[in-house]
Amino acid sequence: MSTETTDVDMANSWPVQYLQDHTVHIAVVLLFVAYPFVYDILVDLFALTAEMVLPEPRTMLTILALGLFAMSFDFISGYTGYLSFGHGAFFGIGAYFVVLGYNGQIPLLPAELPFMMLMLMGALAAALFALVVGLLAFRLSGVYFAMITLGIAEIMYVVSQHWDYLTVDDSDPATGTAAGSPSDVELFEPVIGIPFIDPLNATVHPAFGETTFLGINFGDPVIVTYFAIGSIVLICYFLMQRIIHSPFGRVMIAIRENEQRAKAIGYNVFYYKIGAFMISAFFGAIGGALLIVINGTASPDTTLFFLVTGFALVATIIGGLGTLAGPLFGYIFLEGVEEFLARKASGGGLQPWLQEILPGSVLNASVSGVTVDEGMNAFMTGHGEFYTGIIFVVFVLFVPIGMLGTLRARLGADSVADWATTRIEKFRTESESEAGVEPPASETDPEPESDSD
Amino acid sequence: MLRTNGLTKRFGGITATDHVDFELGEELTSLIGPNGAGKTTFFNLLTGQLTPSEGTVEFQQDGEWVDITEAKPQETAQLGIHRSFQITNIFPTSTVLENVRVAAQAHGSNSLKFWRNVNTFEGHYEEAQQILERVGLGGQSQLTAENLSHGEKRQLEVALALAGDPDVLLLDEPNAGVSTEGVDDIKALIEDVATDHAVLLVEHNMDIVMDVSERVVVLNQGAVIADDSPENVRGDPDVQEAYLGGYEAGDLDRAAADGGRV
Numbered sequence: 001m002s003t004e005t006t007d008v009d010m011a012n013s014w015p016v017q018y019l020q021d022h023t024v025h026i027a028v029v030l031l032f033v034a035y036p037f038v039y040d041i042l043v044d045l046f047a048l049t050a051e052m053v054l055p056e057p058r059t060m061l062t063i064l065a066l067g068l069f070a071m072s073f074d075f076i077s078g079y080t081g082y083l084s085f086g087h088g089a090f091f092g093i094g095a096y097f098v099v100l101g102y103n104g105q106i107p108l109l110p111a112e113l114p115f116m117m118l119m120l121m122g123a124l125a126a127a128l129f130a131l132v133v134g135l136l137a138f139r140l141s142g143v144y145f146a147m148i149t150l151g152i153a154e155i156m157y158v159v160s161q162h163w164d165y166l167t168v169d170d171s172d173p174a175t176g177t178a179a180g181s182p183s184d185v186e187l188f189e190p191v192i193g194i195p196f197i198d199p200l201n202a203t204v205h206p207a208f209g210e211t212t213f214l215g216i217n218f219g220d221p222v223i224v225t226y227f228a229i230g231s232i233v234l235i236c237y238f239l240m241q242r243i244i245h246s247p248f249g250r251v252m253i254a255i256r257e258n259e260q261r262a263k264a265i266g267y268n269v270f271y272y273k274i275g276a277f278m279i280s281a282f283f284g285a286i287g288g289a290l291l292i293v294i295n296g297t298a299s300p301d302t303t304l305f306f307l308v309t310g311f312a313l314v315a316t317i318i319g320g321l322g323t324l325a326g327p328l329f330g331y332i333f334l335e336g337v338e339e340f341l342a343r344k345a346s347g348g349g350l351q352p353w354l355q356e357i358l359p360g361s362v363l364n365a366s367v368s369g370v371t372v373d374e375g376m377n378a379f380m381t382g383h384g385e386f387y388t389g390i391i392f393v394v395f396v397l398f399v400p401i402g403m404l405g406t407l408r409a410r411l412g413a414d415s416v417a418d419w420a421t422t423r424i425e426k427f428r429t430e431s432e433s434e435a436g437v438e439p440p441a442s443e444t445d446p447e448p449e450s451d452s453d
Numbered sequence: 454m455l456r457t458n459g460l461t462k463r464f465g466g467i468t469a470t471d472h473v474d475f476e477l478g479e480e481l482t483s484l485i486g487p488n489g490a491g492k493t494t495f496f497n498l499l500t501g502q503l504t505p506s507e508g509t510v511e512f513q514q515d516g517e518w519v520d521i522t523e524a525k526p527q528e529t530a531q532l533g534i535h536r537s538f539q540i541t542n543i544f545p546t547s548t549v550l551e552n553v554r555v556a557a558q559a560h561g562s563n564s565l566k567f568w569r570n571v572n573t574f575e576g577h578y579e580e581a582q583q584i585l586e587r588v589g590l591g592g593q594s595q596l597t598a599e600n601l602s603h604g605e606k607r608q609l610e611v612a613l614a615l616a617g618d619p620d621v622l623l624l625d626e627p628n629a630g631v632s633t634e635g636v637d638d639i640k641a642l643i644e645d646v647a648t649d650h651a652v653l654l655v656e657h658n659m660d661i662v663m664d665v666s667e668r669v670v671v672l673n674q675g676a677v678i679a680d681d682s683p684e685n686v687r688g689d690p691d692v693q694e695a696y697l698g699g700y701e702a703g704d705l706d707r708a709a710a711d712g713g714r715v
C-alpha cells in the first residue's frame with residue numbers, strides 16, 4: 001500500500017506536473033532547436049525540393065528578430081485592443097540604441113559597451129518613450145490611438161533620414177548607420193549570453209561569429225547565432241506570456257473586451273494601458289537590437305519605416321491576433337512564401353525547382369509569345385510580397401482569427417498547451433484505471449499536430 | 454449611505470437632472486419615472502460616468518461624509534458604489550467565471566502583480582464562484598459570456614456589480630427585456646442582494662417595483678416629484694398624472710415592453 005502511494009506521489013509531483021503542463025512548449029522548442037540540423041539533412045536528401053519548401057536557417061534569424069517584434073505588437077494590440085501602428089518606433093529605438101551606443105554617440109555612455117547591456121538599456125529607453133507616447137495617445141480611443149502612434153513613428157522616420165547626429169563621418173543618414181563604423185571604435189562583435197559565465201557566452205554573427213557553443217562545435221556561425229537569438233526570443237516570449245497570464249494581463253484582456261465596464265468595476269484603465277504599452281515597447285526594442293546582431297546596421301527603412309509595423313501586423317493577423325505565439329508562426333509563413341517565390345540565390349524556390357524538374361520543351365514552350373520560363377519570371381518569381389498581400393486578404397476574409405487562433409478554436413481550448421495537458425491528464429487517468437491495458441495509440445501523440453502550426 | 458445636494462445636469466438647453474436632493478438609506482429604494490425622466494443620467498452622475506453641472510454627491514464612509522462629486526467611475530467603484538447597466542455590458546468573449554473574477558480582482562492590489570500567475574490568487578476564483586451561485590449562474594461558470602441567454606446575461610450583469618462586496622448597489626433595470634417567466638428569478642435576486650447591500654433600483658416593471666421596494670422615488674423631467682412608500686406613491690395624484698396614467702397592478706407590463714431608454 002505504502003509503495004503505491006509513493007508511486008502516485010511521484011507521478012503527481014511538481015516536475016511531472018510541470019512537464020505535463022508544458023509538453024507543447026517543450027515540443028515546439030525542441031522543434032526549433034532541431035530545425036537547422038533537420039534542414040541540413042533534408043537538403044542533403046531532397047536537394048532543391050527541401051530548399052524550395054523550407055526557409056534557410058539564415059532566414060530564420062531574421063524571422064526570430066522580427067517575430068519577437070510582431071509578438072510585442074500582438075502584446076499591446078491583441079490583448080488590450082489598441083492597435084499600435086507606430087510600433088516600429090520602438091523597434092527603431094532598440095536598433096539605433098545598440099548602434100549609437102556602441103559607436104559612443106550617446107551622451108554619458110562610453111563606446112563599445114557589451115551588446116547585452118546596450119540591448120537592455122535600449123529596451124528601457126523604448127519603454128520610457130512609450131510612457132511619453134502613451135500619456136498622449138491613451139487620452140484618445142481606438143482609431144485615434146493608432147493614428148497618433150503612426151504619426152509619431154513617421155516623424156521619427158523622417159527625422160532619422162536627415163539627422164546627421166545618427167551617422168558617422170558625413171555619410172547620409174538615410175542609408176543607415178553601421179555599428180562600429182567610427183574609425184576609433186573596434187569592430188562590432190556582439191556577445192550574447194549570461195554575463196560573467198564564460199561557457200555560456202558566444203560572439204554572435206551569421207558570418208564571423210563563433211562556431212562553438214557550450215563546448216560543442218557546430219561548424220557554422222549561423223547555428224550558434226540562431227541558438228543565441230532564439231534563447232533571447234524564447235525568454236522574452238515566456239516573460240510576455242507570464243504577464244498575459246497574470247492578474248495584470250487579465251485586466252488587459254478586460255480592457256479589450258469592454259473598456260467601459262472595466263472602468264465601472266474599478267480599474268483605472270489609463271494606467272494599465274500605459275503599463276502594457278511600456279512592456280510591449282520594451283520587448284519590441286529587444287527585437288530591434290537582435291536585428292543589429294544579424295545585419296549590424298540600423299537604417300530608417302529597416303527599422304522606423306511604417307511597413308516594418310505593417311509586416312508585423314500582417315504576421316499577427318495570419319498567425320492570430322491575441323495569441324502571442326501566433327505572430328512568430330505568421331512570420332515563418334510570410335518569409336516562407338517569400339523564399340518559395342525567390343530565386344536560388346536566396347534559399348531556393350519554386351522556379352529553380354521547376355527549372356530542374358521540367359523538361360526544356362515545357363520551359364521554352366511559348367504561350368502567346370512568352371515562354372513559360374519568362375512568364376514565371378514576370379508573374380511569380382521575386383513577387384513574394386504581392387502574393388503575401390493576396391494571402392493576407394484571404395486570411396482577413398476567411399480566417400480572421402489566424403492560424404493559431406483557428407487551431408485553438410478547433411481544439412476548444414484557451415491554448416494548445418492547455419489542450420495537450422487535458423489530453424495527457426485524461427490519458428494518464430485512463431491508463432491508471434485500466435492498468436495493464438494497452439492504451440490506444442491515437443491518444444498518445446497530441447504534440448506533432450500542435451507543432452504543425 | 455449616499456446623498457445628493459441640489460444635483461443638476463444640463464445638456465445644452467435640456468436639464469436632465471434638476472436640483473435633486475436625495476439620500477439613500479438601508480431600505481430597498483426604487484427610482485421610477487417615465488421614459489426620459491433622467492433616471493440613468495442620475496445613475497451616471499452618482500457613479501462618475503458624468504460630472505454634474507451643479508450640486509454635490511456625497512458618500513458615507515465609516516460615518517464620515519466624503520464628497521465624490523468629481524470622482525471618476527473607477528474611483529466610485531473602489532469606494533464601494535457598484536452599478537449594473539441597463540444595456541448589458543459584460544466581457545463578451547471571456548468565460549462567465551472570468552467576468553466576475555476580474556471584477557473581484559479589481560479590489561485590492563493584486564491586479565498589479567504582473568509576475569505572478571493568475572491562478573495563484575484563488576480567493577478571486579472562490580469569490581466569483583460564490584457570487585455566481587448566488588445569482589443562479591453557478592452551473593454556467595465555464596461558458597463564454599456571450600453565449601448566455603438574455604436573462605442569464607442580466608444575472609451576470611448583477612453578478613459583476615456584486616463582486617468586491619460593495620456598500621451601495623445601483624441596479625439599472627435588471628429586468629430589462631427578460632421574459633415574463635424570468636421575472637420571479639430577477640425579483641428574488643433583487644430581494645436577496647438587498648439583504649446585505651443598500652440598493653437603489655431603476656425598474657420599469659411596476660409589479661416588481663411595488664412588490665420589492667420599501668421606498669419609491671419618482672423622477673419626472675429630472676426633478677423628484679414624489680418620495681414615499683409604494684402605497685402612498687401609487688396614490689399620489691402627481692405621480693399618476695406624470696407617469697402611471699391610472700395604474701393598476703399588473704397592467705403596466707407594456708411599460709417594460711417599451712424597453713424604455715432613459
